Amino acid sequence: MRILALFDDGNGSVKKALPEHDVVSVGIGNADIVMDLSDLKNVKKLVDMHKKEPFDLLMASPPCESWSFSTAGDNGNAYRDKDSLSLRTFQNWKKNPYVAIRKLVERNAPEIPAVYSKYLRKGVNGDLTALFTAELVKALGIPFVIENPQSSMIFDKLAREGLSFVKNVACYAAYSDAFPLKRTGFASSLAMNLKQVKRAKFAFHVWKGSRHIVRSSIPEDLIKHIVSHF
Numbered sequence: 645m646r647i648l649a650l651f652d653d654g655n656g657s658v659k660k661a662l663p664e665h666d667v668v669s670v671g672i673g674n675a676d677i678v679m680d681l682s683d684l685k686n687v688k689k690l691v692d693m694h695k696k697e698p699f700d701l702l703m704a705s706p707p708c709e710s711w712s713f714s715t716a717g718d719n720g721n722a723y724r725d726k727d728s729l730s731l732r733t734f735q736n737w738k739k740n741p742y743v744a745i746r747k748l749v750e751r752n753a754p755e756i757p758a759v760y761s762k763y764l765r766k767g768v769n770g771d772l773t774a775l776f777t778a779e780l781v782k783a784l785g786i787p788f789v790i791e792n793p794q795s796s797m798i799f800d801k802l803a804r805e806g807l808s809f810v811k812n813v814a815c816y817a818a819y820s821d822a823f824p825l826k827r828t829g830f831a832s833s834l835a836m837n838l839k840q841v842k843r844a845k846f847a848f849h850v851w852k853g854s855r856h857i858v859r860s861s862i863p864e865d866l867i868k869h870i871v872s873h874f
Contacts (some may be wrong), residue, residue: 710770
């Protein structure tokens with residue numbers, strides 16, 4: 645199977661898990677194709693590539709930071725409003741109860757504008773990469789799987805961009821004891837019977853490795869299980 649793996653340029657989870665398949669990774673880092681997936685002009689480049697040598701499946705893990713509730717605050721997160729999905733204005737952002745922002749505001753920190761700019765840039769990148777993913781899926785017209793945290797607002801964004809999908813849920817801990825529970829959503833062109841559990845054996849407080857790697861990787865057995873549905 646020929647698989648187009650978007651945003652697989654970090655840990656390369658998809659490519660590593662599927663050596664028996666022809667996986668083409670795309671992203672701004674260590675990938676087969678180095679490409680800015682926030683630049684909508686690149687949608688055509690991937691479509692043209694598909695026309696020359698068709699892909700059978702698209703897998704994508706768009707940046708989740710501005711969509712997840714890890715920075716949960718007032719009706720959304722530190723980046724955007726939950727109902728409108730719009731990015732927070734400077735004044736609205738300063739009122740957000742998220743602890744990191746609140747502490748800056750309480751001491752009237754001089755770096756407040758610079759910090760807001762970082763949030764805004766990440767939010768814009770979140771909007772563009774989500775839109776890129778939705779537009780590419782519609783343009784290719786092939787089976788797809790898009791990963792993000794279970795409660796991520798990106799699924800609402802994809803739906804509002806006209807993408808039809810089934811939201812499947814899996815727990816990473818159901819596939820490997822080396823991962824936390826991590827309930828994760830997979831927007832897909834079909835329903836998948838993915839595993840879930842209530843508890844995980846993994847505990848971050850005794851973990852000696854990189855937390856970033858654990859948080860940004862996907863269990864190999866989960867990837868293989870997903871691909872087995874296609």
